[in-house]
Amino acid sequence: MRIFITGGSGLLGSKIVEIGMIRGYEVYAGYCHSKLEFGEPVKFDLVKNTDLEVIYKIEPEVIIHTAALTNVDECEVNKELAYEINAEGTRSVAKIAKELGASIVYVSTDYVFSGDKGMYKEDDEPNPINYYGYTKLMGERYCDCIVRPCVIYGAKPASGKVNFALWLLNKLKNGEKVNIVTDQYITPTLNTNLAKMLLEIAERGLKGIFHLAGATRISRYDFALRIANKFGLDGDLITPSSMEEMKWVASRPKDSSLDTSKALRYLREKPYVLDKALEVLKEEMEKC
Numbered sequence: 001m002r003i004f005i006t007g008g009s010g011l012l013g014s015k016i017v018e019i020g021m022i023r024g025y026e027v028y029a030g031y032c033h034s035k036l037e038f039g040e041p042v043k044f045d046l047v048k049n050t051d052l053e054v055i056y057k058i059e060p061e062v063i064i065h066t067a068a069l070t071n072v073d074e075c076e077v078n079k080e081l082a083y084e085i086n087a088e089g090t091r092s093v094a095k096i097a098k099e100l101g102a103s104i105v106y107v108s109t110d111y112v113f114s115g116d117k118g119m120y121k122e123d124d125e126p127n128p129i130n131y132y133g134y135t136k137l138m139g140e141r142y143c144d145c146i147v148r149p150c151v152i153y154g155a156k157p158a159s160g161k162v163n164f165a166l167w168l169l170n171k172l173k174n175g176e177k178v179n180i181v182t183d184q185y186i187t188p189t190l191n192t193n194l195a196k197m198l199l200e201i202a203e204r205g206l207k208g209i210f211h212l213a214g215a216t217r218i219s220r221y222d223f224a225l226r227i228a229n230k231f232g233l234d235g236d237l238i239t240p241s242s243m244e245e246m247k248w249v250a251s252r253p254k255d256s257s258l259d260t261s262k263a264l265r266y267l268r269e270k271p272y273v274l275d276k277a278l279e280v281l282k283e284e285m286e287k288c
């Protein structure tokens, strides 16, 4: 299979590229500003669609579109850029996929939901409360296979950033105190588990909406405690806090946890419960 992964330098994309190559696929990895670790490099910029014609030369059979402006507060401040990358960029990539007869798997987000209810199913009505969620939802209009994860974490920094788990581990290892909210609920998603589920969707040519997240709903505070506990670090450094105290620019959903029962039914690669995900994370970090 010849696959093109947009966002191949990112937290999720880099893991899809890595696993895709292990499976023997011909993997092309899109990047914009950051270094790539794996894959055949393909530089392009979704801003003003610069260099997108390179995709025609690759002639991928499948495109997994993970590239996005993922900084939620930046999207709120720089709305034009967020729309250009997340909505218009997705439209352009989907148009090229159609012209090439390639299938496209679009990675959307739990932030398309308001967070009033939690444990969202695929047929629940989206109602984003911030601009990031709105632009990602607009991107969904152009794709017939949509995957929504929730709070992705993994063993390595990517795209010049550390994810929540790595940030927390660094702080705790340095003996620093952290404030973590007790009133925000999520279904955190290990990038390795998500990458395998996404590749299965690509391999089987599945269509529709899939909530591909971790199988455990948990508050961010308890998630942090579970990470500390798994890595033998001092959980007392984690101070309970509330969403109201956070100095976020954009509003965040209170409960954007996703119901993954459809994935559990349809996929061979199942969403991991948190215990298993943290075990895999630990093993991966020991190899880094």
Ligand SMILES: NC(=O)c1ccc[n+]([C@@H]2O[C@H](COP(=O)([O-])OP(=O)(O)OC[C@H]3O[C@@H](n4cnc5c(N)ncnc54)[C@H](OP(=O)(O)O)[C@@H]3O)[C@@H](O)[C@H]2O)c1
Pocket: 006, 007, 008, 009, 010, 011, 012, 013, 030, 031, 032, 033, 034, 035, 044, 045, 046, 047, 065, 066, 067, 068, 069, 070, 085, 107, 108, 109, 110, 111, 136, 148, 149, 150, 151, 152, 153, 158, 159, 160
């Ligand atoms: N992280 C989460 O918790 C989370 C939760 C739910 C959904 N998602 C969704 O999952 C997907 C992957 O997220 P992630 O955390 O892996 O993202 P990430 O680590 O922030 O990586 C973003 C990727 O998008 C690329 N990109 C950004 N702007 C671009 C542009 N103008 N042109 C081309 N490429 C561009 C980046 O390339 P360079 O670094 O090379 O510039 C990078 O490879 C995103 O679609 C996101 O909306 C993420």
